[in-house]
Amino acid sequence: MQVPSSATSTLHRESAHAPPSDSSGIIDWLMTETRDERFVDNIFIEMCEKLNQAGIPVSRGTLHFRILHPQWLGARILWQRGMTEADIQTFGFGVEDSDRYRNSPVNDLHSGAKEVRQRLEPAHAASAPPYPLYDELRAEGHTDYIAWPLKHTLGKQHIITFGSDRPGGFSDDDVAALAELLPAFALVSEIRLKNRLARTLLETYVGPHASEQILAGATTRGAGVTVSAAILICDLRDFTGISDMWPRDDVIELLNGYFDAMAEPIERHGGEILKFMGDGLLAIFPLNNTSACGDLLAAIREAQTAMAALNEENLKKGHKPLGYGIGVHVGDVMYGNIGSRSRLDFTVIGPTVNVASRLESLTKELKRPVLLSRAFVEIGGCEAKLENVGSHLLRGLSEPIDVFAF
Template structure:
């Protein structure tokens, strides 16, 4: 195998010599999924080879919906890397503006500083003072260049008296293009999973990554189905400024999503002002999730009223049954979702909440499966559109508080 396969030709830097660590990066990391494990092993092997690395870090942009990126930090003696996410506003802070990372982002090819008092550059950034107090004597940082021009950031530091030798720096530079290739593959794998988890949910994402991408493919699953809808959203969206509507929806979906995920449910989709979630094989957990949704919405409405804004109305419909879970759509655009009569019943129950004034309604089929009759009370049998016979309907015995 040649090093070209790992992108060395893209960085403009060719390894000056072949080493055991370089060979390991090329051939010995194939079966390791986790990047932080590879990074720790790399630093351990560098130490074992005599290269005096005391501290190393990678700063990677991850395109996570919550985080700009992550710092992967290793220090001598650690058997695991420290992972620290960074906020999207990190680049607006003074800590970033006056840092080697900002210099690399601005186009610097390398940032190097001797921190033992022999180099005037050792006071260029506040970070260098912190490293000096840790006993670091030398620091070097490079851009970490991936495919399609994506630029990340990597650093190595030593506490050896006199710092890194020129040969040490050369050996580290030789590793970068291969390490970048190894890292790029795993970061893209992580990105693919993050995007799928974000847009279709973790269970559906796992199925898609496992190969469930053919239209019509899927399987039958027993699940509790939860459908939530916001009241009067059309009026709100017509009258309110766009940014206010988006902020309202984000607050509303936070109030719904946190309880569902905390109780083990999976959100399959947001439908405008609505939400579809399932609890596979675990109806009882859905009761706690819906109760917490009611509490969370009550807290949100309390804040809104205190701010001089109106409370939000909503309805929740809950059913249990068999659903088809899989790919539906056109030849080129698919949706991984659930369909079936059980979903339709949950939707009809949500609609019924408007008529009878209950925030949450549960089907008799759900109550029988969840065995939660003590927490719910019967309201009688109601005819539902598209359902052949009146359906036994329940709501909370006491308002969740």
Template sequence: MQLARLTARGWSTICAATQTAEGQTMTTQDNHAPTPADSVIDWLTKGTRDERFIDDIFAQMCIRLQHAGIPLKRATLHVQINHPQWLGARMIWADGMQGAEIARVDYDVRERSEFIGSPASEIIEGAAELRENLEQDPSLGRKHALYDEMRASGLTDYVAWPLYHTLGKQHVVTYATDRPGGFEPAHVAALKKVLPVLALVSEIRIKNRLARTLLETYVGSHAGQLILAGATRRGSGTTVRAAIMICDLRDFTKISDNWPRDDVIDLLNDYFDAMSEPIARHGGEILKFIGDGLLAIFPLHEPDACAKLLDAVTEARQAMTALNERNRATGRAPLNYGIGVHVGDVMYGNIGSSSRLDFTVIGPAVNMASRLETLTKQLGRTVLLSRDFAELVEGKFELERVGKHEVRGFSDPIELFAYHG
């Protein structure tokens, strides 16, 4: 799975200071003696303003350190990013690479052998510096598969340090060389001199990526982009024509009253996975989860938006069938649900109090989709579509005409269609 790149918008003027493990301030002025790192520090502070990606900055920094005379062969940067699906990311650069490879790090990594006893674990557990002579007899050094791999690839010396960000956040940076005899003291001094500036440069990018991740997680990718672009004023918004989908779980109150709490949470997560992943895969935007329901839109300015919505419904129903089969195998009752679909103009923007806003959609079209979802139980259909929506997918999908029905809050009966995809 490819990890999203760690990005940032803009640059704040930086000072060359960051906290050390003891809470003291270390700056690039602490050591006035010139080192091979000075040109790299100057580039980090002045030459990366327009660079959005920390992996590119890290790779270019390593190349510049090589040009400055430091015999780097391999370097890694380990960062925590608090993504809903993974704990962090590991960026790996090696001699000859123009960029860095990025790999995700799962939340259960601390329970794995690849982490237990590793350099990263020692740093995270409090080591201020880790140095390993890879030329010595392996029986005399630290024991971990990573050290064996580095020896086998011809590396001779390895050093790792914590990379401190504000509010106690700690990450890890490592360097290795294949130079006979390892790093010289001047090499290590130069690498240490870069640490405070690398910490500041990386924190700016990572925190901006974290802000984007949190917005994407809680309000969706499109709404998150609008908020980051400045759409934060209460009442601000725009009119969007969209296909609207509202889904709700049946008998959830009964389930939540009778099932253990953890089982209810697991059930909801499985149900939302089954529904949400197809929506996202087909270009829909999930605006909110409401208890056991969800609201999603497919803006019509996107090609074939209505067809993509029904494709998402088809895949979601297949996923729910598979989930119910698993539930039956464990003695749980199958989950029933209803989906209402309509199309129309909605107001898309900020609504709420002066200090707490919700980025959502409102309007009669949303109300119609909600009413249709309610009617699914009464009419014995899982998915109900309005005529307005059905006309936009006519001939592309097989629909069942259900007839005209009264819809609460609307004066005229609405012709409805069922979809069994």
């Protein structure tokens, strides 16, 4: 994309104007005094405030980051004068196809521009590209806007912008001072962003609680704790036949819809999904939350409603409704790392998990989609709401247990 010359220029100055002396103080602060601040938005807010204290009239600033997240393509951090906390907005996949994005200085930078500069006062309106953002900034009282790529290692590029509301906008010295800060801020922001990305990836693949344990140092084989928890194991019925008969993309779409229906209620009610196992999942509701058992039942109820809606859609597409089985038990489990020397899995193991798994298998035999143990029912105080379907001897147990259907 060709960026209008009136809106952009490349900063390759020979330091004709030295930046204000306080600029070096802000760089020193970035490099030596931010090490204990975990969040880049807090650093960005303080930096913008320090710029104003140094006489550089920053009235607005934004950071635009691409992030590794299953739901979001990127995020924008916005600060405006007077804000004590940044406004953080996420952007979903597909935003780059929107008119708003295509007609924006952010797109100009992603298309190769080294700098975008646009004065916003009426005298410069005729030369400005007709970007909605510029109209919004003028309406807010801003007089100048400048944006640069924020370069991280290995070619990763994000974006930083500044706005001014001073009559006449930024001076040449102001622009030079802001440009001087970019390398230092790039280093500081990259560290925080990579820390956040590491957390996001761990949360995506092992769940929020397990990710905190791993980041806190639980990375050796055998590291773990004993946890009292309600265990939920769910499995999709007849998946082997579906996967053999259906096209690959249809199978993936089916699985994603099924996991959405099951997983979102679990997470919404405080459960943590530790793993997806082919067409099944394993989740825990720790009993340190006194409402854990009630939360688990509420999650199952919502999941059943979501599965009913999904099956209606499947019927419209000519597919058979999906069946599933859920087994629930409660007790102590070992929660931690198991595996080989070089490949670990953060999970729960123990007899409690085995009983939940056997109850899930029993759903096939009893033709009931959700089965729960008496131990869970007694702790949850929910016997009156459930149907006792008798005592059953589960594989691996020496005595039968009472089983309830939901």
